[in-house]
Amino acid sequence: MNLGRTLATTGRVLTQIRHDPRTIALMLVVPSLLIGLMSWIFSDTDVFDQVGPAMLALFPFIIMFLVTSITTLRERRSGTLERLLSLPIGKLDFILGYTLAFGFLAIVQASIAVGFAVWVCGLTIDGSIWLLLAVALADAVLGTTLGVFASAFARTEFQVVQFMPALVFPQILLGGIFLPRDQLPDVLKAISDWLPLSHAIDALNAVARNDQDANYVGGELLIIGAFALGAVILGSITLRRKSA
Secondary structure (H helix, E strand, O other): OOHHHHHHHHHHHHHHHOOOOHHHHEEEEHHHHHHHHHHHHHHOOOOOHHHHHHHHHHHHHHHHHHHHHHHHHHHHHHHHHHHHHHOOOOHHHHHHHHHHHHHHHHHHHHHHHHHHHHHHHOOOOOOOOOHHHHHHHHHHHHHHHHHHHHOOOOOOOOHHOOOOOHHHHHHHHHHOOOOHHHHHOOOHHHHHHHHHHHHHHHHHHHHHHOOHHHHHHHHHHHHHHHHHHHHHHHHHHHOOOOOO
């Protein structure tokens, strides 16, 4: 790993995205619009306060997963990755560069989404808003790293979308959005414990309801970080030079 090459990759990716307003809007605006829609749907009930924290985990996670995986895949399909790896740059430099670039965008995205949910949509937060933001940031970065990891196995954008049912949908179903995880059948509860989105949702709910201490939330953050780091390492190992 070379820090200079990693940062150079990060800068190149951010420069490319800066000239793509549609991608910027998708990453930074759409999650807040979806959260706002949920708030509007349940405006006359207290349902939004119950599901709002989970939405802060869900929408940024999905969008960062899709954008990151497709963008990384296009680098292979266009031959950019093959040209880059002919230079003195390693796969880990490439993966970390992309992770840092999209991780920065994930931080901006999560900050906008949290601010919009709390100060515009009126999401009730009994705990620390800063701790809520920290968990939301970690969750968005997790979506980024899993997107980079998934891109290593796909050959087309369509195949990236096919990874959604395998990598994302089970986490949504078992993450505690539709039914609290402690009410799941024992086998499904055990499976959900190994899904990173479950820990992000648990941590966001804990902060919103202020029913757990900071040590619990900190432990969940460490688990999310471990999954994100593992995705980066596996992505660098499995990354191919091209899709053909």
